[in-house]
Amino acid sequence: MKVKIRLPHVFILLTSVVFACSILTYFINSGEYERETKHVGTITRTVVIPGTYQELPKHISTEGIIIGDKVEGEASPVSLVGFLSSIPRGMEEAADIIFFIFMIGGVFGILQKTGTIMAFIQKLLDIFGKSSTLLVITLMIAVAIGASTLGMGEEFLPLIPLFLIVSKKLGYDRIFGVGIVWLAAQVGFSAATTNPFTVQIAQGIDEVPLNSGLGFRLIFFVVTMIVAIIFLLRYGAKVKKDPSKSVMPDDDFSLLDMSFEKVKFTKEHLMVMIMGIGLFAFIIFAVQELDWWINEMAGAFFLMGILAVIISRMSLVDASEAFVKGMKEMVVAALVVGFARGVQVVLQDGQILDTIIHSAATSLQQYHEFVAAGGMLVFQTTLNFFIPSGSGQAAVTMPLMAPLSDLIGITRQTAVFAFTCGDGFSNMIIPTSGILMAVLSLAKVPYVKWVKFVLPIFLICIVLSFIFLFIAVAINY
Numbered sequence: 001m002k003v004k005i006r007l008p009h010v011f012i013l014l015t016s017v018v019f020a021c022s023i024l025t026y027f028i029n030s031g032e033y034e035r036e037t038k039h040v041g042t043i044t045r046t047v048v049i050p051g052t053y054q055e056l057p058k059h060i061s062t063e064g065i066i067i068g069d070k071v072e073g074e075a076s077p078v079s080l081v082g083f084l085s086s087i088p089r090g091m092e093e094a095a096d097i098i099f100f101i102f103m104i105g106g107v108f109g110i111l112q113k114t115g116t117i118m119a120f121i122q123k124l125l126d127i128f129g130k131s132s133t134l135l136v137i138t139l140m141i142a143v144a145i146g147a148s149t150l151g152m153g154e155e156f157l158p159l160i161p162l163f164l165i166v167s168k169k170l171g172y173d174r175i176f177g178v179g180i181v182w183l184a185a186q187v188g189f190s191a192a193t194t195n196p197f198t199v200q201i202a203q204g205i206d207e208v209p210l211n212s213g214l215g216f217r218l219i220f221f222v223v224t225m226i227v228a229i230i231f232l233l234r235y236g237a238k239v240k241k242d243p244s245k246s247v248m249p250d251d252d253f254s255l256l257d258m259s260f261e262k263v264k265f266t267k268e269h270l271m272v273m274i275m276g277i278g279l280f281a282f283i284i285f286a287v288q289e290l291d292w293w294i295n296e297m298a299g300a301f302f303l304m305g306i307l308a309v310i311i312s313r314m315s316l317v318d319a320s321e322a323f324v325k326g327m328k329e330m331v332v333a334a335l336v337v338g339f340a341r342g343v344q345v346v347l348q349d350g351q352i353l354d355t356i357i358h359s360a361a362t363s364l365q366q367y368h369e370f371v372a373a374g375g376m377l378v379f380q381t382t383l384n385f386f387i388p389s390g391s392g393q394a395a396v397t398m399p400l401m402a403p404l405s406d407l408i409g410i411t412r413q414t415a416v417f418a419f420t421c422g423d424g425f426s427n428m429i430i431p432t433s434g435i436l437m438a439v440l441s442l443a444k445v446p447y448v449k450w451v452k453f454v455l456p457i458f459l460i461c462i463v464l465s466f467i468f469l470f471i472a473v474a475i476n477y
Helices: 010-024 062-066 080-093 095-114 116-128 130-148 154-170 174-190 198-207 214-241 266-289 294-313 316-328 330-349 352-366 367-381 391-406 413-430 435-442 446-476
Strands: 030-034 035-040 043-048 053-056
Touching: 010 330, 010 435, 030 294, 030 352, 035 367, 043 130, 043 352, 043 391, 062 367, 080 095, 080 330, 095 116, 095 154, 095 266, 095 330, 095 435, 095 446, 116 130, 116 266, 130 154, 130 174, 130 214, 130 266, 130 367, 154 294, 154 435, 174 214, 174 413, 174 435, 174 446, 198 367, 198 391, 198 413, 214 266, 214 316, 214 413, 214 446, 266 294, 266 413, 330 435, 352 391, 367 413, 391 413, 391 435, 413 435, 435 446
Parallel strands: none
Antiparallel strands: 030 053, 035 043
């Protein structure tokens, strides 16, 4: 007899994780490092100062357990009120990303209303004909290059519905559509070549020349992308041959309110597309050269929506309705980012995050260089559950990993490589990654189903990371 397990809603899952981390603040020793401000290019980060860790006594009281009780010079575990307020505070801290998601949802609604999306997809399918494999490979490589070189991640959110449509038109399932964009994005981000949010920040903190060691990382990027493409294509071929082999066999893959009728590609569609691609390219340039971030990107996407309305001669009533409808479809995807940020909030409140980092760094010093390098990878992978931010994790760990790598006899470049792999690949599976959970919510893919699909390729990528890390140690990379 087959037992059907009912999976919890994403909000229940994340609330449970926040609660568990709150409980941990009572059992894990509290402590803290001193910190200083450091500039890496145009980015400013607050980094820890090695050798300054101090354990803090815990202050536990009845009042503290319920409403909180702060005492100077002591750490207070997370109270009941602290736990309940951690998610609202997480939403406050992630407000820029949350409203960015709402904004791109509204703009996507306008673009969908113009008919440009369906017309463009139909044009792509006409160009590639029956060569769906070539189309998938081309799309995955393009996405991966953007993630690997420019650190693109949140920017791909507007493309999720687009790739779902492509997947359905090609005869695949919902998981395959997400995989085209998000598997490629995560592998590209992890196998970082010039990613400014991981490689460049980590190298800057470690005082390694920016973008040095590119050849080694480029080889790793090519190898991991080949593996990822083969993995997804094999899954797609299996699903197309027998839909029951899908990770979501009971899913009817319904894309409500998305027409699949033949849409003629008009001059207006071409103008909207050229405008969209041009603005998207400028956004990428501005992030790199003009120090733009979420708010500026959201504004540029809003401009994209305005120009699309003008070019398509859409009425203001229709444009407003399409914008609101697009935002409504992003509600769960946006709010889940704030729920996920609640984990980091409670760890900081209970002051146990620095303890976890200090314990790991101290333990790694005891091992042989090969084992210690592998330990760095495991540590960075595990820590990403608590700090699902590449630049944030670099600011916290790299000031410690740099002198540690000197002590155990491996290069700082290798320490950077361990960081980028550990921080990156785990983003495929950790539920505390707000962007991952937003993607899955937007695509209507249950978290457990996604993990079932992605876990094999995640493990393969981790094994490849270990292999390349050991090679890096052997050649003194």
